Amino acid sequence: MDMLRITDLHKRFGDKEVLRGLDLSVPEHSVFGFIGQNGAGKTTTMKTVLGLLKADSGEICVNGERVVYGQTATNRYIGYLPDVPEFYAFMNASEYLDFCGEISGMSKRETAKRRDELLELVGLAGETHRVGGYSRGMKQRLGIAQALLGSPKLLICDEPTSALDPVGRKEILDILLAVREQTTVLFSTHILTDVERICSDVAFLNNGVVEIQGSMSEIKTRFRIDGYRLETANEADRDAIRRAFPTVKAEEGNVLTLTEQDTPMFDVLRFIAEQRIPLLKWERCEPTLESLFMEVTKK
């Protein structure tokens, strides 16, 4: 079953149409990467899912229940980490989690148990300072802790790693990976290496619609380019290959790329063998999310 399903979502701000018929389905227990450029509408989509923004049209279901704007009952399934989480600066981390437990109707015992577990998980155990003095990384980690407090079925994180240094990013990603057993994770980002590291599913948001969506492996097979990249030792060899095969493309330096459709690989290999051309490198091009991202956003 899908934990989150969005159908034909439209949203405009004034005369600016941000979402134009967005469809998205997030399978249960996936780690779902929601990719889009700055201003693509990732935050807008997430806020609509949380009932913080009113959709112009379209339907959103969380755990099979319809989302309504304003007083949003479906939020009981969701833990949310906003892009810039802000907490009451006068509390410390464990006071804040206690407060969260109380307002969401958890029992005192359960809150205390979850609070200690989560502070341990995010590495804030024993932190007694007030939140006002926290670094962004610490705020982000407290943000994850508060989002997970109620053991939500769906964890929504808005660019959880964008503001962090590589170490902080790795910590956050590890936490997200660690919780995927218990929950479904949907997070937005434009850092593609993060997605490649932890996601099981991805969706590309562009021009207000989801252009590509699917599991990571599915997308990699679907968009596989049967291409190769080779590097010759000198320019003369490079030019010799290019003369023999005009469809081969030159990159910078002595690097050449070719695709199977245009240039049969074995012909090139035979030519290289016959001419006894020394090679520095011969490799298969893997489709990267980056190349996909470029392709999607180029249109």
Next chain:
Amino acid sequence: MRSLLAFTKKEITEHMRSGKILFLGILFVLFGIMNPAVAKLTPWLMEMLADSLAESGMTITEVNITAMDSWVQFFKNIPMALIAFVLLESNIFTKEYRSGTLILSLTKGLQRYKVMTAKTAVLILLWSVGYWLCYGITYAYNAYFWDNAIAKSLPFSVLCWWVFGLWVIALMSLFSALFSTNTCVLVGTGGVVMVSALLSMIPKLTEYLPTLLTDGNSLIYGVKEPDAYIAALAVVGSTALAALVGGLILFNKKQL
């Protein structure tokens, strides 16, 4: 219920840790002491000035100070306390809009009306405690120095002023639900009070306007009887209720 209490507790803790409670406490106590003190010091001030006044040809007959002078001071100073209170608390909602702290609470399932209820309740609590503290101090000093009995309808007159403060709080809640910056809240609240004050210059309207409740002097001097305030009290009660209900409706729809 527990979540409402938790949010109220959070508000109070915030007020304590930010020092707002301390500030308000000092403010109201200071005003409470100042009212009788100014009255008490008046003859002494007069005496100090007497010589220079005599030179300019004025003679001062002996001034007779009573509890009345202290209560006049009370009604003169309490507006300043209310203004300070409103200035200090005008951001009780808006600072949460700006920082985004409310979003996390609301997405945790806290109902919106509880946010509004808790904040309004804390405002009412602070105003009431401060106001009656100020009143109590003035009353005690007056009883010690003079006799409070000469002020007519005293309980009713101070009650009216307290109710006026509650009405202003209801306006603050309404404008906090409507607007997102504390400047707008201040302008809205101040604007309505101002309009009421301006309209009350039209004699026919005076008795129906909320600002009548601030005229405690007429009551203690017996110029007006409590009956004359009933209409204004009814107007205040109904508009405050309307403001609170309207505020709740707006707040439920507010985009945060």
